[in-house]
Amino acid sequence: MDMYKKILVVVDPTRNEQKALKRAIELATRLTESAGEAVNITAFFSIFDFSYEMTTILSSSERDAMRQMVIKDKQQWLDDKVKELAPSLDIQSEVVWHNRPFEAIINQVIEHDYDIVIKGTHQHDKFKSVVFTPTDWHLLRKCPTPVLLVKEHEWPKDGNILAAINVGSDEEEHLSLNNKITEQASKLADLIDANVHLVNSYPGTPVNISIEIPEFDSTEYNNAMLKHHQDSMKEHANKFNVDPSNTFVEEGLPETVIEQVAQKIDAELLILGTIGRTGISAALIGNTAEHVIDHLNCDVLALKPDGYISPLAE
Structure with missing residues (x-):
């Protein structure tokens, strides 16, 4: 299984x-064994x-020297931390000077061809909830590789992976991404001994239609919409040998449905797609997406469509 050979x-x-770092070591160990x-x-x-950038007392060369001293000090701390957590593994380390962390990360990915970025999310002590940082969101929107955002949930044996897909769309980009998300879920499930679940939401009757067109049969519309999504989900699940009992097709906003299902099955990992430069779309839409993922106590793996090019690479 060669899905991730280089991890940042x-x-x-x-x-x-x-x-x-602990999650990366766990994942790399399993991948190596596999x-x-x-x-x-x-x-x-x-x-x-x-x-260091603003002081006028130091010359340019002195400022460079000061920066290098700071980097060297942090590099030593990082090397010590790596040895502490994985004394038997050969883990590389690198510290760079950059004022925009997400750009520094994505530049590393592009320059060195990493296969995945793994990053922890911040714990908000007051509410004990996870708060995504601006760096997290920039990575979700602009990083060309998969991004795994790590939380506190363990990856237990026989756990559950939830793949959020959009089976209601006939657009090639969505269909291709559905396949990519489900393939990734299946491979990771085999790797960490977990079960694959699929979730898809569909919209209910638009309120304005029911008001403007009294004769509009909202029940018939909802039933037709449900059947379309259920049939599409069944076809997609069959293609990837996912048990029908592990599929969820629910009416509602994607962010609400995903959160409810993830909590219901106690998912250890949510896999979703991000489309385009505007960030999360297709699987999650709107500003509420940020709050939803924050509320989930599980890791989140975000995938880009094939052929995606980061705006930082252009």
């Missing part, structure tokens, strides 16, 4: 607990201190 892990230097081929991990983060 984004380390948080402000925290002692490095859940993203494929019999070593998986490369690079631990990475960027730093920036505006005061």
Whole structure:
């Protein structure tokens, strides 16, 4: 199984607990055992201190020297942290100076052909909820590789993976992404001994239609819409040998349906697609998506359509 041969892990230097690095080690270990081929991990983060850029006391060369001292110090911390968590693994590490973390991460991906980015999400102590940072959202929208955002949920044996798909669309981009999401879910399920579940939402009758056209039969419309999505889901599930009892077709907003199903099955991982440069679309639509994923106590793996090119690469 050669789905991920090069993993870039984004380390948080402000925290002692490095859940993203632990998840990367877990994933790489399983991949190596499965494929019999070593998986490369690079631990990475960027730093920036505006005061070094603004001071007029130092010359340009002195500022460069100061930056290099800071980088060297952080590099030593990172090397120590890697050895502490994985003394037997050969994990590379790199610290760079950059004022926009998401750009530094995506530049690394593009320059070194990484297959996946793994990053932890922040815990909001006051409410004990996970808060996605601007860096997370930039990565979801602009990173050309899959992005795995790690939370607190373990990956237990015989756990559940939830794949959010859009079976109601006939657009080639959506159909292709549905296949990609489900293939990824199946491969990961085999790798970590989990069960694949599929979820799809469909819209109810638009309120304005019922008001403007009194003779409009909303029940008939809803039934027809439900049947269309159920038939499409059955066909898609059969193609990937997913048990029909592990499929969910629900009326409602995608973000609401996904959250409810993820909680119902206690998913350890949600896999969804992001389409286009405007960020999450198709699987999740609108600003509420951010709040929904924040509320889920599971990892989130976001995939891009085939052929996606990051705006940073253009």
